[in-house]
Amino acid sequence: MHRHKVDGQPAFVLHSYPFRETSLIVEVFSRDFGRVALLARGARRPRSALRGLLLAFQPLELGWAGKGEVQTLMKAEWQGGQPLLSGRALFYGYYLNELLMNLLPREDAHERLFNVYAATLRRLGESLRESDLRCFERALLQELGYGLTLDTDVAGQPVDPSAFYAYEIERGPIRLDQAGASALSVGGKTLLDMANDDFSDPRSLLEAKQLMRTLVAHYTGGKSLETRKIFMELQEL
Amino acid sequence: MALPTGLDALIEALRCLPGVGPKSAQRMAYHLLQRDRQGAQRLADSMQYALNNLRHCQRCNTFTEAEVCERCLSPKRDHGLLCVVETPVDMNMMEQTQAYSGLYYVLMGRVSPLDGVGPRELQLERLLARASDGVVREVMLATNFTNEGEVTAHYLGEMLKSRGIRVTRIARGVPVGGELEYVDPGTLAQAVRERKTLTE
Numbered sequence: 001m002h003r004h005k006v007d008g009q010p011a012f013v014l015h016s017y018p019f020r021e022t023s024l025i026v027e028v029f030s031r032d033f034g035r036v037a038l039l040a041r042g043a044r045r046p047r048s049a050l051r052g053l054l055l056a057f058q059p060l061e062l063g064w065a066g067k068g069e070v071q072t073l074m075k076a077e078w079q080g081g082q083p084l085l086s087g088r089a090l091f092y093g094y095y096l097n098e099l100l101m102n103l104l105p106r107e108d109a110h111e112r113l114f115n116v117y118a119a120t121l122r123r124l125g126e127s128l129r130e131s132d133l134r135c136f137e138r139a140l141l142q143e144l145g146y147g148l149t150l151d152t153d154v155a156g157q158p159v160d161p162s163a164f165y166a167y168e169i170e171r172g173p174i175r176l177d178q179a180g181a182s183a184l185s186v187g188g189k190t191l192l193d194m195a196n197d198d199f200s201d202p203r204s205l206l207e208a209k210q211l212m213r214t215l216v217a218h219y220t221g222g223k224s225l226e227t228r229k230i231f232m233e234l235q236e237l
Numbered sequence: 238m239a240l241p242t243g244l245d246a247l248i249e250a251l252r253c254l255p256g257v258g259p260k261s262a263q264r265m266a267y268h269l270l271q272r273d274r275q276g277a278q279r280l281a282d283s284m285q286y287a288l289n290n291l292r293h294c295q296r297c298n299t300f301t302e303a304e305v306c307e308r309c310l311s312p313k314r315d316h317g318l319l320c321v322v323e324t325p326v327d328m329n330m331m332e333q334t335q336a337y338s339g340l341y342y343v344l345m346g347r348v349s350p351l352d353g354v355g356p357r358e359l360q361l362e363r364l365l366a367r368a369s370d371g372v373v374r375e376v377m378l379a380t381n382f383t384n385e386g387e388v389t390a391h392y393l394g395e396m397l398k399s400r401g402i403r404v405t406r407i408a409r410g411v412p413v414g415g416e417l418e419y420v421d422p423g424t425l426a427q428a429v430r431e432r433k434t435l436t437e
Contacts, residue, residue, distance in 0.1 A: 015351045017352075020256065021255060021256035052421070052423065052424075053421070053423065055383065055384060055423075056384050057384065058423070078421065078422050078423050080422055080423065080426050083426075083427075083430055084384075084387070084427060085384070085387075086387055086391065087391045088391070090384055090387060090388045090391065091350065091388065093384075094350040094351060094384075094388070095350075097351060098350070098351055101351070226350055226351060226352075226353045226355075227350040227351070229353075229355065230348065230350045230353070230354075230355035230356070231350075233355045233356045233357055234348075234355065234356055234392050236356075237356055237361060237362070237365070237392070237396045
């Protein structure tokens with residue numbers, strides 16, 4: 001891998017963990033370079049200018065240099081323009097980040113997905129809508145090459161909003177004779193609503209959530225998501 | 238040349254300290270054996286003593302030798318106020334302010350979804366039990382202003398409020414003696430969003 005230098009790159013912190021005594025390894029999602037791991041030297045020192053800056057969910061402009069898998073962060077600038085996430089919206093944010101950490105390969109640029117991610121975070125800062133998560137999941141799968149077929153069934157027929165379908169992963173909807181005949185049974189209307197990113201119907205929202213959960217589990221190789229587990233535990237308290 | 242096993246084991250053991258790599262561990266081991274055998278003995282004894290005698294206070298969860306720590310028993314403290322912090326260091330910091338006279342609860346961590354740290358790992362039910370003892374009338378959340386600290390505060394807040402306990406969160410904004418010119422824009426932006434009305 002050749003040595004290169006990047007400057008003024010729009011990016012978000014996905015996750016960070018301590019490295020050595022005073023440094024931090026930061027996983028970022030950048031617009032033109034996708035997911036990269038950066039070493040933030042001395043970021044954990046008490047007076048570090050980076051302290052409090054490398055926060056997830058806030059738009060930053062980063063500069064880095066180096067070669068190899070972990071490069072060195074040289075510069076970070078706060079971009080702002082959106083409130084810090086709080087309360088439940090934070091959890092939604094963590095969920096997005098966990099999806100990206102698990103599904104997005106390193107150093108694979110996805111500018112469109114980056115823009116969807118930025119817009120989703122902005123919306124989460126204003127209002128809390130589960131449908132934003134569904135739209136993001138669909139954009140993510142689409143961008144990774146696992147695009148969903150939602151408006152035609154596997155037989156090539158247009159999806160009928162009043163019929164029921166079983167969604168077969170990587171193939172598409174298969175028309176069912178009756179509802180509930182498959183564990184992955186969804187209404188035709190849900191599929192069409194998903195195709196239009198329209199989640200005003202609560203039933204569509206619920207069915208889309210179940211379908212997406214199965215798809216996400218499939219593509220993460222059955223790995224259960226920590227954010228979901230912890231969210232459930234907190235709900236029990 | 239292979240080192241004697243005892244020396245090897247000592248070097249390996251010292252490496253469990255934060256920021257100590259193989260080189261520093263070796264230097265420490267030789268220093269203790271060659272120059273400061275008394276110090277080494279003191280270190281070994283105090284470590285042994287601490288391991289055997291220190292436990293978590295039943296009420297505030299910080300380290301103590303007794304069942305319940307001195308601070309939690311002190312009659313000079315306001316037992317109706319409970320301040321929740323992430324670590325014992327945070328508690329010491331709160332004490333230094335001399336602005337707080339209530340009691341504490343130390344979480345010994347924070348909710349961190351991406352690291353798999355949740356209510357089970359933090360044993361949040363212990364805090365719940367502590368806060369609902371009937372004496373506590375206000376819980377003050379003083380977790381950090383990081384995303385993890387905020388998520389922790391949010392859930393503790395929801396949990397305690399639903400049990401009829403008054404919950405407050407420490408304020409955030411421009412530091413004391415801070416000049417706007419030198420404050421970082423993120424802090425200033427949040428201070429604008431969380432501004433308050435001036436009252437008589």
